[in-house]
Amino acid sequence: MKLSLGRAPVMVCASTALLLVATACGDAADSSSSGASGPGPASSSAAYPVSVENCDRTLTFESVPQRVVSLWQAPTEMMLALGLKDRIAAMAGNYGAFPESIASDTKDIPAIGTSMAWPSKEVLLSQEPDLVIGQSLEGFAFDTSAGYASVEQIEQGGAQVYGVSMCGATDNLNMSIDTPASGLRDLGKIFGVSDRAEELVAQLEADKKTVVDAVQGQPDVKVAFYNGGEGPLIVLAGGIYDSAISTAGGTNVFPADSLYMSKEEFAASDADVILVGTFEGQDFSTLSDYLKKTFPDLPAVRDGKLTEIPVADTDASISVMKGLTQIANALHPDLHLPVPQS
Incomplete structure (x- = not known):
């Protein structure tokens, strides 16, 4: 693709x-x-x-x-x-x-x-x-x-x-x-x-303001944005991805120039939440099952904090705030923010 x-x-x-x-x-x-x-x-x-x-x-x-x-x-x-x-x-x-x-x-x-x-x-x-x-x-x-x-x-x-x-x-x-x-x-x-x-x-x-106001005062959350692969693993970092994560009250655990991470690097990330980015043709359950099997000790896996985020909703387009809101809800589940349509 x-x-x-x-x-x-x-x-x-x-x-x-x-x-x-x-x-x-x-x-x-x-x-x-x-x-x-x-x-x-x-x-x-x-x-x-x-x-x-x-x-x-x-x-x-x-x-x-x-x-x-x-x-x-x-x-x-x-x-x-x-x-x-x-x-x-x-x-x-x-x-x-x-x-x-x-x-x-x-x-x-x-x-x-x-x-x-x-x-x-x-x-x-x-x-x-x-x-x-x-x-x-x-x-x-x-x-x-x-x-x-x-x-x-x-x-x-x-x-x-x-x-x-x-x-x-x-x-x-x-x-x-x-x-x-x-x-x-x-x-x-x-x-x-x-x-x-x-x-x-x-x-x-x-x-955007709805999300910013809602996450104000919330604790910072360590986030991994996973997009497939089983070794190396593909991660989304930098640019618009980090912008969305930070606006939603989180910090990307991987550097801005990251693309492929080894299993060892991913396991050491200590992520509190894993966003599972999917494109058409990718299956969230398959990707999440791999993470559960391979990284059972990661806090995000142990606590069941794996959330699907369609990557198209984080593109620089009319759906970007839809993606932002989905990410905010994943990082702070008690917010229950209504996801805007696009």
Whole structure:
């Protein structure tokens, strides 16, 4: 499965991770929105041209982009939440189920990649996009050694390229649960639906505040975020994972640059809670049974504190506060916080 751990794509069979828009004047989109804070067409009062800063570049749009190719699930979700289905010409293969609020909107969008690979240069350029959105602007979907189009090649074809979550392939450690807000605001400006973007950002911030207020004064919890493997074990650490854990009142027991840990290292972690991160195709009961059998003396295993967390809910997208709330409930079971929908 092609997935980003927030640090680089990891090609493993069951493994590992890691915004939009109708228009102004005669360019207004007719698509209806089914986003995180409710349906309704996005309205626009934006005047073009508009510019946004992205990865030390200024992108200027003379009008609303009409043919967008999304190379990462997060911006696809964000565009749909902003009511921009009709602007999406194609999307890459996705790494998880879409949130229920927008899942039906994805059915008619052509997928030009798979969960194992992004679209080739020829396939991507054949879509004649005027905007291409990736997670990062380096490597990943733009790796020419894998047959993908580079940012420069896409720009030569007449499209602009926007990196929604990070700039370089190693910038994952800078991501946090607040990262989606900047992408939403930029895409809201690009597509002339800043009001809708601000509604989504306000909801994310409100959901975060609910968790922050609830965990205030709670004891710090030692947390391991396990994502499969039996030696070495795959762990999620750094970047958005540590951001979610710390906001929920915990501390990741593994360093920010961790990816693979030996059985001995995992056993020595002394974790109070183990978050079991799953992707589609991974079975929580199988993973938790392995942990119970292999690490019976870990406090988290001994006390039965193993909780499934869909890794897609910790991606830098519209579900990030859903993941945050699930983590807070796992760390502090007495809170019983209502999990927001996305």
